[in-house]
Amino acid sequence: MLVSEVSVPTLKRRGAETRRQPVPLPSPISAMSNQTAIRGVTHTVGLEKNYRARAVHETSVAEDLQCDAPVTLTREVTTYRLKGAPHLLVEHLGATIGSVVHGVDMAATSPSEATALKALLLERKVIFFREQHITEQQHIDFSRQFGPLEIHPFNPMHPEHDEIIPIYSGAKYVGSTNRWHSDVMWRMEPSLGSLLRARVVPTPSGGDTLFADMYAAYNGLPADLKEQIDGLFAVNSGAANGSKEKARTRLAERGASQEELGAFDRRYASIPIPVHPVVRTHPETGKKALYVNRSFTRFIVGMEDSESKQLLETLYRQADTPEYQCRFKWEVGSVAFWDNRACQHYGSSDYWPQRRRMERVTVAGDRPYYEDSKTRERQYSYALEERAQA
Numbered sequence: 385m386l387v388s389e390v391s392v393p394t395l396k397r398r399g400a401e402t403r404r405q406p407v408p409l410p411s412p413i414s415a416m417s418n419q420t421a422i423r424g425v426t427h428t429v430g431l432e433k434n435y436r437a438r439a440v441h442e443t444s445v446a447e448d449l450q451c452d453a454p455v456t457l458t459r460e461v462t463t464y465r466l467k468g469a470p471h472l473l474v475e476h477l478g479a480t481i482g483s484v485v486h487g488v489d490m491a492a493t494s495p496s497e498a499t500a501l502k503a504l505l506l507e508r509k510v511i512f513f514r515e516q517h518i519t520e521q522q523h524i525d526f527s528r529q530f531g532p533l534e535i536h537p538f539n540p541m542h543p544e545h546d547e548i549i550p551i552y553s554g555a556k557y558v559g560s561t562n563r564w565h566s567d568v569m570w571r572m573e574p575s576l577g578s579l580l581r582a583r584v585v586p587t588p589s590g591g592d593t594l595f596a597d598m599y600a601a602y603n604g605l606p607a608d609l610k611e612q613i614d615g616l617f618a619v620n621s622g623a624a625n626g627s628k629e630k631a632r633t634r635l636a637e638r639g640a641s642q643e644e645l646g647a648f649d650r651r652y653a654s655i656p657i658p659v660h661p662v663v664r665t666h667p668e669t670g671k672k673a674l675y676v677n678r679s680f681t682r683f684i685v686g687m688e689d690s691e692s693k694q695l696l697e698t699l700y701r702q703a704d705t706p707e708y709q710c711r712f713k714w715e716v717g718s719v720a721f722w723d724n725r726a727c728q729h730y731g732s733s734d735y736w737p738q739r740r741r742m743e744r745v746t747v748a749g750d751r752p753y754y755e756d757s758k759t760r761e762r763q764y765s766y767a768l769e770e771r772a773q774a
């Protein structure tokens with residue numbers, strides 16, 4: 385069905401308003417490092433560490449010679465009525481992953497709409513809504529319909545709402561979510577889902593988020609490799625992406641005393657290091673998902689270091705497969721709601737030095753497990769320390 389045949393909110397795409405103007409790179413580059421963190425900045429890294437952001441900036445042309453005045457186009461889009469909420473229209477992005485749902489109002493979602501959206505999320509792994517010009521509280525309230533919310537233990541919070549993680553980047557703070565990951569895999573119970581809302585986006589383009597279907601990533605492996613990794617476990621930690629160091633630096637720069645920094649270190653040290661299954665059984669769909677990535681996974685338990693590295697590299701590369709992916713272009717007010725148990729995501733860092741401001745609310749999850757398909761036996765994640773003491 386064509387969108388033009390039914391009554392749906394506007395599907396206008398934003399035209400080019402301003403063009404990217406490359407600016408000279410600072411000299412030395414290290415001057416851009418994250419030395420002056422401010423409250424509310426997270427997931428940031430100095431430009432010198434983010435070679436992709438730097439490469440895009442250096443490659444961009446000084447002026448957009450071939451493009452003139454911006455013109456907004458409307459286009460026809462094929463959509464499908466959502467079962468259980470047929471006034472909501474679904475536009476698919478990737479083959480197996482990612483759908484935009486038209487007609488959602490996050491400020492006034494009924495329980496039956498929420499149920500239908502949850503069923504779609506389980507099928508499509510990530511769903512998107514556009515033009516949600518809602519308050520922070522409405523963002524939180526909508527998210528709460530899908531489960532209890534998670535408060536991040538050490539990231540700087542939104543000034544008024546502990547449930548919101550601000551992910552702000554700009555000239556000083558280079559976007560650093562450009563690594564495939566599933567959120568907070570360094571926790572024993574990583575989050576079920578994340579709801580990310582765009583408040584400021586780069587123009588005319590940049591800062592898209594990519595999603596990879598980790599069921600497809602698993603299904604795409606050769607049979608003998610699947611057999612080899614079924615039932616394996618791997619150590620995961622935030623240390624792999626420097627999250628502790630970033631949080632500690634921010635705290636120090638906000639004037640924390642030695643005592644407060646000591647308390648932070650003790651609190652961080654008390655976070656158990658999780659050992660998660662390499663292949664995770666989804667608790668709601670029963671499907672198998674590949675559950676490792678470069679951001680968090682350190683090594684496979686019980687395997688020689690070199691063998692573990694080699695195997696993990698093969699598994700990490702699965703997320704790079706375009707067939708398993710979708711890509712979402714943000715507009716102000718766009719929201720992505722993804723299932724961390726079924727997909728991974730990657731925030732493209734191709735807009736430096738422009739500003740991009742995103743806010744995330746996270747739905748708490750439960751302990752991952754691997755279920756043997758024949759015996760139905762479940763093996764749950766465990767804390768590295770528990771096993772060491774046993």
Ligand SMILES: O=C(O)CCC(=O)C(=O)O
Nearest residue numbers: 561567580593730731744
């Ligand atoms: O910056 C992005 O697009 C992704 C942010 C992210 O990784 C997150 O919110 O968990």
Ligand SMILES: [Fe+2]
Nearest residue numbers: 561565566567
């Ligand atoms: Fe993330």
